[in-house]
Amino acid sequence: MNILITSAGRRVSLLQAFQKELKKIIPDGKVYAADANPILSAACRVADDFFMVPRLDDESYVSTLIENCKQRNISLVVPTIDHELMLLAENKEKFLENGITVLVSEPEFVKKCRNKKVTHEYFESMGVSVAKEFKKDDYELPLFIKPIDGSRSVDTFIIKSKEELTNYHFENDKLLFLEYLDHQEHDEYTCDLYYNKQHELKCIVPRKRIEVRDGEVNKGVTCRNELVDHLKEKLSFMDGAVGCITAQFFMHKESNQIYGIELNARFGGGYPLSYLAGANFPKWILEEYYHKKELADQFDVWENNLLMLRYDNEVLVHGYKG
Known part of the structure; x- marks a missing residue:
């Protein structure tokens, strides 16, 4: 293999x-x-x-x-x-x-992930709260604007005054006007979720995003917190989901209110932290798809409060002639 x-x-x-x-x-x-x-x-x-x-x-x-x-x-x-x-x-x-x-997950599930508006509707159908979406002629400041099909934080904007809004924001049909969830009041988490062949949730690792670079976590820490039980209850089964699903959430620092932000039907760039903490998705994938082994629940196998500080490294190729 x-x-x-x-x-x-x-x-x-x-x-x-x-x-x-x-x-x-x-x-x-x-x-x-x-x-x-x-x-x-x-x-x-x-x-x-x-x-x-x-x-x-x-x-x-x-x-x-x-x-x-x-x-x-x-x-x-x-x-x-x-x-x-x-x-x-x-x-x-x-x-x-x-x-x-x-x-890769089934096409219908991938569609839910790729369209952020549909993602929000899906979260709500599963009992997960989301940031309020505004009409472009009836909104409240501050705003968070993001594209309906974006990735890597491209074309995202935090708008705090009307003067910051341009024709581009109003005329671009792909841009969503959303309630701004202030980082002073909320912590942002990326969760690595593992779904087996039967689309059942087997592991959750919330990673608090301390610093992000180019849309990918650069400093993060694993956190066994309220998100684990919340997602075990709400997302225990997601039809069509298999393997690693990367989901983003905001959680209020005082009330612990949780808001679903995004779903991605793939490994996220910060997954190595979950792997090093003990959430061994590659091993489980091999067990399921090579050994045909039924996977047990793996909710408690990973290390809590593991901090990751990423840095640039080099890969040298000798004799390159470009």
Whole structure:
């Protein structure tokens, strides 16, 4: 069994976690990486091997990926970015016909995650509160504005006065006007959730976001708090969800009121903290999809109050001629 990390980019820690866990059970197993520009991808350089794929909007992307997987005996594909999820979800059967499992949720669930307005509606249907959404001609300041299909904090705005609003904000149909949840009053958490093949919640690790860079947590700490019981009650089953689901929440510092912000049907950039704390998603994935083992609840296996301070590291490639 070999594994592929797609759109690998700089996901070095995630790739190394899969390498470590795979080699425990299959010593000669390989973790490959794929990227549209693998020569300049740190994760591709750290992988056991790598290959180039077309851009996601290329109609040959799926067939190229399948052919490369067959050539390298890859039987498990782990996607890492939002823009590839729907394409892979809609083609899961094509991969299965070739003996390849893609670790991606069902298309209907991916749709709920990719559309932030629908995400808010889904949270509410599950009993999770959300920030109020305003009409663009009837709003209250301060505002938080974000795109309906955004990622990595691109095109987000905190608006505290009318003078900060522009025609771009009003005329761009993709931008949502939302109640601003002040960081002075709320803590922000990313939760790594693990769902088994039956879409049942098996683990929750809340990570408090202390510092964020380029939309990804740079400093964070694991917190066993009210979020765990709240999510066990509200999100114990999410139809179509499998593997790692990354969810963001705000929690009021005094009342502990919880607000659902986002759902992402993939590994988040800060997942390495959960892994190092003991929430071993790569191991559980191998147990479920390789050993066909039923996974027990894993809510208490991770270390509380583990602080992560990330820093830049280097991957050196000798003889590069660009």
